[in-house]
Amino acid sequence: MDIRKLEIPSQVNLLSDRIRSREQVSLDADDMALEDDELDDEEDQKESGLEASDGSFEKQKFSREQREHNRAMNVKRKRDFVCLEKVNGEMVNILEGLELHTEVLNAAEQQKIVDKVYELQEKGRKGELKRAFTPQGKGRSAIQFGCCFNYRTSKDGKPSGILRDETVDPLPFLFKEIIRRLVKWHVLPPACVPDCCVVNIYDEGDCIPPHVDNRDFLRPFCTVSFLSECNILFGSNLKVEETGEYSGGSYSLPLPVGSVLVLNGNGADVAKHCIPEVPTKRISITFRKMDESKRPLWFTPEPDLHGLQPLPYEPIIWLL
Incomplete structure (x- = not known):
């Protein structure tokens, strides 16, 4: 009517x-x-x-x-990554455990998440978020939710890892919706539901140096990519040269927009990884689950993330 x-x-x-x-x-x-x-x-x-x-x-x-x-059935999944390197005298597949899931988020969903990230970035600039920062020089802006994390030992002597006595903002509702999808769509296992994340906002030329993610976080963890495709570089001997360039990389993997890269096994613990200078603006959200013994003292698990289970179907593994 x-x-x-x-x-x-x-x-x-x-x-x-x-x-x-x-x-x-x-x-x-x-x-x-x-x-x-x-x-x-x-x-x-x-x-x-x-x-x-x-x-x-x-x-x-x-x-x-x-x-x-x-839609979940149409997600493309690649798990057969191979890159052999000599580690401690033995040839090892440093990418064992790595997974790439594409077509997880459609264009409309990606835009909704990007808009939310820009809103959060503006709140950070206004001092309305507890843990938002922009490093000096090449790097990227970052916003942390769920826990406060030191990437390296700070000037005041605080070690790298989760800072248990510092508070941050809880996971935004929309980010919890992403987590629910990742578990329901067989991207992350129900035994490792993320309870924290970091949002990385790259401008042209920004990067992340070679590293292995801190063991305060359980495996697997994952990174979701937005705005533009970029490459992630893997290698057990990755390092930064005096020129600022990265050397020792053995495998370069493109990360399509809307895709989810899951890091586990050797792909998380043997191979270092880095993001070389990005050619254009990019956003990523890395979701992790904290080791319970490392959680902040104030932390309370999100009740709406409890008991998540995958949809009852067998995902198709694509050999690409």
């Missing part, structure tokens, strides 16, 4: 009440669940892969659960 044709006040009031009721129970635009994006009929049918023989899409409406299952 066209609202403009409603002339009876009681009908108008009833409609207004319904709208207000929906607004009260819904989340604001920035905190909408990823699965709650409404798709038009054509997009629903394209995602389902169902097309009528005459070229028109079938007039069938799929539930949110069906759409999610179809």
Whole structure:
């Protein structure tokens, strides 16, 4: 019915009440669940892969659960990475345990997350976040949620790792939606649900030096990529030369936008990794689970991340 044709006040009031009721129970635009994006009929049918023989899409409406299952089944997963290096006198596949999952986030979802990151970056500039910083020189802006983490021993003697007595902001709701998807879609195991993250915001020329992630964080952990594709470099002998260039890299892996790189096994603990200078603006979010004995003293687990389980299907592994 066209609202403009409603002339009876009681009908108008009833409609207004319904709208207000929906607004009260819904989340604001920035905190909408990823699965709650409404798709038009054509997009629903394209995602389902169902097309009528005459070229028109079938007039069938799929539930949110069906759409999610179809999209999860279409995620491409690569796990057969190989790069042999001599480590402690033995030839080792330094990429064992590495996984790349693509088409995890569509363009609309990526944009929603990027917009949220820019909003958080602005809050950080205003001093409204507890742990947001921009390092001097080549580097990247970073915002930490869930725990405060030292990348290296600080000038005041605090060691690298989780700082248990310092507070940070909790995970934003939208980031918890990403975590839920990663577990439900068989990207991360339910035994290692992330409880913290760091947002990295790169400008052109920014980078991350070679490192192995601190053992205060469990394995696996993962990095989600946004805005532009860049390469991540792996090597057991990666190092920074006096010129600032990286040497010793043995394997360069492109990270497509919307993809998730999972680091585990040798890929997390034997191979160092780095992000060379990026050619254009990039955003990444690295999700990790803290070792319980290393958690901040004030930390309380997120109740809505408890008991997550993957969808009941067997993912397809792509040999690319």
